[in-house]
Amino acid sequence: MQANHLLLEEPIRMASILEPSKPNFFPAMSKIVGTLGPKSRSVEIISGCLKAGMSVARFDFSWGDTDYHQETLENLKKAVKSTKKLCAVMLDTVGPELQVVNKSERAISLQAAAFVVLTPDQGKEATSEILPINFGGLSKAVGKGDTIFIGQYLFTGSETTSVWLEVAEVKGEDVVCVIKNSATLAGSLFTLHISQIHIDLPTLSDKDKEVISTWGVRNNIDFLSLSYTRHAEDVRHARDFLSKLGDLNQTQIFAKIENIEGLTHFDEILQEADGIILSRGNLGIDLPPEKVFLFQKAAVYKCNMAGKPAVVTRVVDSMTDNLRPTRAEATDVANAVLDGSDAILLGAETLRGLYPVETISIVGKICAEAEKVFNQELYFKRTGKYVGEPMSHLESIASSAVRAAINVKASVIIVFTSSGKAARLIAKYRPTMPVISVVIPRLKTNQLRWSFTGAFQAESTNSTNESVLKVALDHGKVSGVIKSHDRVVVCQKVGDASVVKIIELED
Structure with a gap:
């Protein structure tokens, strides 16, 4: 009985289905990856995509040269500046395609x-x-x-x-x-x-290496989507290649699982990669159609428990040519979120589709609706149980911050981080509110000069944690995430200790 009760903790009222969807500040907590291309590379269209909810721009090097993609990226930078919406850059390799x-x-x-x-x-x-x-x-x-x-x-x-x-x-x-x-x-x-045949070509081709070491380095890419990842060694090889380039040692590698080979070695690949992209287009050819959903559910669960992002592709193919998704596609997007997917990747729909902005907007709305009924309580218990005891220091702090934020109905969690690890661990526990990461750079010296290192190009600061917190709170207020009398949970280091504190804001 207990298990059934947990599954029904968020009953869906028919009345709520008939109510119009309320617009949120965040279109959705789930991320949307948009592939930029012929129909989505002008400043105007990219700005529309950002406003609609795109937070990662994917550059697919299966086609187009570096000059073409550079032009698109320059337009993305202009759009980011004008809309004030942050957007990460993902380079998608060709691999053994x-x-x-x-x-x-x-x-x-x-x-x-x-x-x-x-x-x-x-x-x-x-x-x-x-x-x-x-x-x-x-x-x-x-x-x-x-x-x-x-x-x-x-x-x-x-x-x-x-x-x-x-x-x-x-x-x-x-x-x-x-x-x-x-x-x-x-x-x-x-x-x-x-279907189901090994292709004797390297996962990271010479062309890929050239693109990464030129275009990738010049643009300091955030993510590398490693096409046709078949073994953990593929990820290790790519990581080794990135580390030798110096500037890209913070770039995250997302392994793209596209065939039986990658599926067979999934567990080892997951250990090595920073995230997983389930390429359902190719997988749907290597696997019988009736098995695709099983792989999606198993893979997403494993990613969730490992605290690594799971990205699902091929959700609204019909929107390449149509203004509305099919009912089956809309349900598929929602089910991907309810399964625990962290992001939806749009390919042809935004690359060459007729309605890139509308597609992102509709996918975002579907994700937001699914998030409202996502059983966070069950998910939290399951994740904690999987981690087991004793928890690591950071894991304990992250889960405590999420639990506190949910209990006090906080509007946001603010986390101080230098590498991004603390923020990613908090995200692992699926808080129902946004997480604002404040990057505190680490100070390093080689005896001759001091330098700052961090997950991003963080500004150097001599400020105290309190003044940095004020900047974060002000940013939240300007963004519309934080209002007067809201409660905010803050996760920060004080000396050698990690602290979770609850702040109640005044006017």
Whole structure:
């Protein structure tokens, strides 16, 4: 009975469903990652995306050169300045992605039951009979009966814009396939995915390394999305590469799980990575459709217990061309939040979709509604139980801060941090209110000069904690998160001790 009672602690009244949604200062606590591209790179559109709730901008290097992405990023900086909305930068690697190369960019019509040849000869033109690809080892990797999927940009699963092939025979380096459904491929680049086959290419390609060490370093990227992560070693290798670049040793690595291989080694990858992106587009091809939800629920739970962000992709594909999501998609977004997802990643919907701002706005509203009925009490107990006893000093402080904030109905938690670890631990316990991180830089010396280090480019300060707290409170008031007579929970270090205190604000 007790377990059932816990599950029903937040009954949903039918009346509340009929009430209009109340606008919050934060569109949602869940983060929204928007992929910037052709339809979302002007200052005006990016500003709209930021106001609608985008807090991470993703730059996908599967297409476009560094100059193109730099131009988009400069526009993002202008939009951040004008809207005063902070936005992190995520660089998404190409990795061992297989691609069909269509230099002429003419649409290619493929008919069911006809044959098409996949060839590594990129000098050939893409036609209905032959498709040149960027990988010379395909003929060695596949065999008769294997399934190959080809789709534009990101797989939509739409039967008219993506095609299923079955390998009929291998002829030298060419692979002859029978087409399973009629479709038209449009654009210059199509991604190719072979179901449950190991591709012998490095996870961090030479092209990726070049982009990271130039564009990534120049722009001090916040996140690296590591495409097609298959082993923990992939993450270690990427981390080692970033640390050698110096400027990027604070950059977080999010492992993108896209196939059976990554799924098989999920636990070890989770230990090494800073966060996980569940790439449901590719996973939906490697896994039978009825198994995708199981992986999502298991992976998100593991991420939650490890205190690492879980990002879910491919939620509102239909909004690439439509102003409203389907009912199933809206439910899917809400269920992702109720499962414990920390962020929703939008790909084609904002990259080349017709309604990038509206998509972010609607996804944010759905997340906010789901958060209202998220069973935080059950989640908190489960997380604490998983951590076990004795808790580490920091873990204990973080969980106490969240518990205190919920008990006194605080409007915000303010945390003083230098590395961001304390703030991330507080977020692990899913507070129902926003967390404001105040970055206190650490002072270092090499005997010749003093320097500051911190998770961000923190300003040097000789101020006391109290004066810094006042700055944080003033920022909260200006932002509209904190009002007169609100209670605020503060988590800070005093000497060698960590302190959680509750402040009641006056007028």
